[in-house]
Amino acid sequence: MVELSDEQEAFRQSVRTWLDENFPPRLKGKGAELLGYGEYTGPLQDDASLWQQRLGGKGWGTPTWPSQYGGGGLDHIQTKILHEEMNRIGAFNPIIVLAGMGVTMVGPTILEYGTEDQKIRHLPPMCRGEIRWCLGYSEPNAGSDLASLATKAEDQGDSWVVNGQKVWTSGADISQWCGALVRTDSKAKKRNGISFLMLKMDQPGIETRPIKLIAGASPFCETFFTDARADKTDMLGNLNDGWSVGKRLLQHERASQTGVRNTGGGKSEALQDMAKRYVGADAEGRLDDADLRLRLANHLMDAQAHGLTISRIAAEARGNVEVSASASILKNSATHVAQTQSELTLELMGHSGLGWEGEGFNDAELATVRNWLSGKAMSIYGGSFEVQNNIISKNILGLPENTQKG
Amino acid sequence: MAALTEEQTMIKDQAQAWVTEQAPVAKFRAMRDSGVEQGFQVETWQAMVDMGWTGIIVPEQYGGSDLGYLTFGIVLEETGKHLTASPLLASALVGASALLLGGTEAQKQAWLPKVVDGSEILTLAVDEGPRHAPNVIALRAEKTADGFSLTGRKTMVLEGGAATTLIVATRTSGSAGDAGGITVFLLPADTAGISRQVLKTADSRGYANIDFEGVIVGEDAILGELDQGAGLLTDILDRGRAGLAAEMLGTAAQAFAMNLDYLKTRVQFGQVIGAFQALGHRAAILFSEMELARSCVEAALQGIDGEVPSQAQLCSLSKCQAGAFLHHMSNELIQIHGGIGMTDDFDAGFYLKRARAVEGAYGNQAFHRNRYAQLLNF
Numbered sequence A: 001m002v003e004l005s006d007e008q009e010a011f012r013q014s015v016r017t018w019l020d021e022n023f024p025p026r027l028k029g030k031g032a033e034l035l036g037y038g039e040y041t042g043p044l045q046d047d048a049s050l051w052q053q054r055l056g057g058k059g060w061g062t063p064t065w066p067s068q069y070g071g072g073g074l075d076h077i078q079t080k081i082l083h084e085e086m087n088r089i090g091a092f093n094p095i096i097v098l099a100g101m102g103v104t105m106v107g108p109t110i111l112e113y114g115t116e117d118q119k120i121r122h123l124p125p126m127c128r129g130e131i132r133w134c135l136g137y138s139e140p141n142a143g144s145d146l147a148s149l150a151t152k153a154e155d156q157g158d159s160w161v162v163n164g165q166k167v168w169t170s171g172a173d174i175s176q177w178c179g180a181l182v183r184t185d186s187k188a189k190k191r192n193g194i195s196f197l198m199l200k201m202d203q204p205g206i207e208t209r210p211i212k213l214i215a216g217a218s219p220f221c222e223t224f225f226t227d228a229r230a231d232k233t234d235m236l237g238n239l240n241d242g243w244s245v246g247k248r249l250l251q252h253e254r255a256s257q258t259g260v261r262n263t264g265g266g267k268s269e270a271l272q273d274m275a276k277r278y279v280g281a282d283a284e285g286r287l288d289d290a291d292l293r294l295r296l297a298n299h300l301m302d303a304q305a306h307g308l309t310i311s312r313i314a315a316e317a318r319g320n321v322e323v324s325a326s327a328s329i330l331k332n333s334a335t336h337v338a339q340t341q342s343e344l345t346l347e348l349m350g351h352s353g354l355g356w357e358g359e360g361f362n363d364a365e366l367a368t369v370r371n372w373l374s375g376k377a378m379s380i381y382g383g384s385f386e387v388q389n390n391i392i393s394k395n396i397l398g399l400p401e402n403t404q405k406g
Numbered sequence B: 001m002a003a004l005t006e007e008q009t010m011i012k013d014q015a016q017a018w019v020t021e022q023a024p025v026a027k028f029r030a031m032r033d034s035g036v037e038q039g040f041q042v043e044t045w046q047a048m049v050d051m052g053w054t055g056i057i058v059p060e061q062y063g064g065s066d067l068g069y070l071t072f073g074i075v076l077e078e079t080g081k082h083l084t085a086s087p088l089l090a091s092a093l094v095g096a097s098a099l100l101l102g103g104t105e106a107q108k109q110a111w112l113p114k115v116v117d118g119s120e121i122l123t124l125a126v127d128e129g130p131r132h133a134p135n136v137i138a139l140r141a142e143k144t145a146d147g148f149s150l151t152g153r154k155t156m157v158l159e160g161g162a163a164t165t166l167i168v169a170t171r172t173s174g175s176a177g178d179a180g181g182i183t184v185f186l187l188p189a190d191t192a193g194i195s196r197q198v199l200k201t202a203d204s205r206g207y208a209n210i211d212f213e214g215v216i217v218g219e220d221a222i223l224g225e226l227d228q229g230a231g232l233l234t235d236i237l238d239r240g241r242a243g244l245a246a247e248m249l250g251t252a253a254q255a256f257a258m259n260l261d262y263l264k265t266r267v268q269f270g271q272v273i274g275a276f277q278a279l280g281h282r283a284a285i286l287f288s289e290m291e292l293a294r295s296c297v298e299a300a301l302q303g304i305d306g307e308v309p310s311q312a313q314l315c316s317l318s319k320c321q322a323g324a325f326l327h328h329m330s331n332e333l334i335q336i337h338g339g340i341g342m343t344d345d346f347d348a349g350f351y352l353k354r355a356r357a358v359e360g361a362y363g364n365q366a367f368h369r370n371r372y373a374q375l376l377n378f
């Protein structure tokens, strides 16, 4: 533990006071429930909206962003203190979820590459959780090989005109804005003819068709562009430099996927306690299934190793965690830990972990099945498990590419 | 593939052709979408009866063809490939095995022909909690003046909604955990005092929790011997395990074929993704796992047919190896397909969901590893 200065302690006190006065106590620990589908549902909606306005107004949904663009202007220690205090009382950050891909990906990239005008127009509504962003990268023939994307944008004077198709666009049907990679020079080498455009989703040239997932919900879409328009001022970064912009954004995406995301603000039962409840234990408290017991121990060790690695990287960077190549290691490790946890939870629940809906299963059991299924995507999106390993071997280890490319 | 007889080859070819043409995954999808409560389509089941699959292990004097467990496994492997839903395993393999192993002549005559002609659907009700634990049966069968009264609950009974006859493992003496005191009963599913809760599971197949509240049966409902049913129950379960392992092998083999096809057709970076050695090696590993699992599955079925002394060990081996392969394979099926693998329109999710359901049925890998160790006395 780092000793806090008097000033930092005083900050902690002020955070406490502010949270006491502003966080509606009825929302305690309800983050996951309220935000489960990315939008408020249920009887606590009014409290939730109030909390969103207050947190967003203070800039604390995006604590590290500069205050002139709607952020909190906090340093990393202050941010850590804020999160600790929020966790302590079961408060949560709805802004991250409501902004879709905004706060975690598009926003940080605008901060780096955006013009002053773009920052002023796009960041404050993101900080208030008012505008949701989606990300139009993948296409039917450009998944891992993203640079072969074919959706193209043509210069028509005051605007860019976009034609083509994206796929797997998360939240496209409920987003107001889209950050898209488009081809602006079809003669250049694959990666040199791409630009990053920001488009308004509510226009006749954009059509979204939701795709149902194996877990039952339809959080992503096919997105069709037919003479869709983007304002000339809404290209992020330079013309034909979209690959650098886009890759930078992906590093932010990865960084957001390296930890266990905490929007819930509630504590769940430890896996080993749940195991005892379903499987039973002997007089000394040893799980009644010797095989499962050791695999659970193995998993808990992996999870701890992952947590310690995040801390070590943070410490080595003196708290200034830069998005970097280590993000690939952490993304794969976080995915492994989360997917293994789901598999083990399912296994320890036994027959109770097979429910789909209806009677005979409790809510936690049904949620486990759905989470297990949707969690399979973690090793696919944001650069698949294999793509991360390619990045590690090429960018960190300096291995020649043809060792991975057959 | 084991050296098959001419008859077995014929049955395999017939099963393969019928399943691909008449009962492909699209049929299962339609069943899932229509929300059929019993978890299978009646016409699919009837066709299986008509092809004689319900009589494969039943002796000729009861209307069957007496072709043995390996032959049954051959058919189950084919139905497993396309997730063809039916009570074939629960009734014609597990149910028929129970009668063959524990039934009196009168019981065999009364039930086996009906299993074969499909007019009765049998199932074994064994588990009582969230896990497969045949060693801690607690459902009580109390002695009454002229029979027994059953009280307790059975969970996740395969085809529990559609079954017309239940084979129930009960405790007639001692307490949960004792080896003695187990008695197996065979009784109509509509006997007074039985209520069923049909479950909606991730694999969209038919399961139910079944409650028994003072269900009265006569002594003639006993299968095997009073208080001595533990061994019988184990033998029935082992047959179910070996059969299910064959079905699981088929499910995993089909997932493997889907993956191989995708590796050869999906192009990224200007080449088919199978050309990436990282993926090619994983296919090679899975292929090796499949070959090893197949040996175990066939050995268990042949072991039952040949009544070899190591049957129990072989059955645990086969359920465990097929389970491990299917687990691995179903995860790879999603991963290799990328975004498409996550969509409901594509079939990969069905295989993944089915994989976890069958892994747990009649004991998961951990259960069988523990049992394998026990059988080897360590």
Ligand SMILES: Cc1cc2nc3c(=O)[nH]c(=O)nc-3n(C[C@H](O)[C@H](O)[C@H](O)COP(=O)(O)OP(=O)(O)OC[C@H]3O[C@@H](n4cnc5c(N)ncnc54)[C@H](O)[C@@H]3O)c2cc1C
Residues within 6 Å of the ligand: A134, A135, A136, A137, A138, A139, A140, A142, A143, A144, A145, A167, A168, A169, A170, A171, A220, A377, A380, A381, A382, A383, A384, A385, A386, A387, A390, A404, A405, B266, B268, B269, B273, B276, B278, B279, B335, B336, B337, B338, B339, B340, B342
């Ligand atoms: C739930 C979910 C949400 C998503 N949200 C978005 C979104 O909001 N916006 C967006 O643009 N995209 C989104 N995606 C798409 C995601 O980024 C792509 O699915 C991913 O990049 C993989 O592309 P693909 O599906 O075409 O698979 P492919 O690239 O075709 O890959 C198929 C398989 O081949 C492997 N592979 C490919 N190339 C190599 C190689 N060189 N070496 C070794 N193995 C390789 C892959 O790892 C994978 O296992 C989402 C996907 C999912 C599942």
Ligand SMILES: Cc1cc2nc3c(=O)[nH]c(=O)nc-3n(C[C@H](O)[C@H](O)[C@H](O)COP(=O)(O)OP(=O)(O)OC[C@H]3O[C@@H](n4cnc5c(N)ncnc54)[C@H](O)[C@@H]3O)c2cc1C
Residues within 6 Å of the ligand: A143, A144, A145, A146, A147, A190, A191, A247, A250, A251, A254, A381, A382, A383, A384, A387, A390, A391, A395, A401, A405, B269, B270, B271
């Ligand atoms: C969701 C996602 C997230 C990503 N995140 C990052 C990231 O954070 N950092 C990062 O550095 N990269 C990232 N990438 C890019 C990723 O590194 C590359 O897609 C992949 O690893 C290939 O490496 P590359 O960038 O060298 O691709 P490229 O160099 O664009 O091309 C891939 C390879 O294919 C070869 N090739 C190209 N076209 C052809 C052709 N027609 N025929 C034969 N071979 C061809 C090229 O010579 C090259 O070797 C991400 C990709 C995705 C899909």
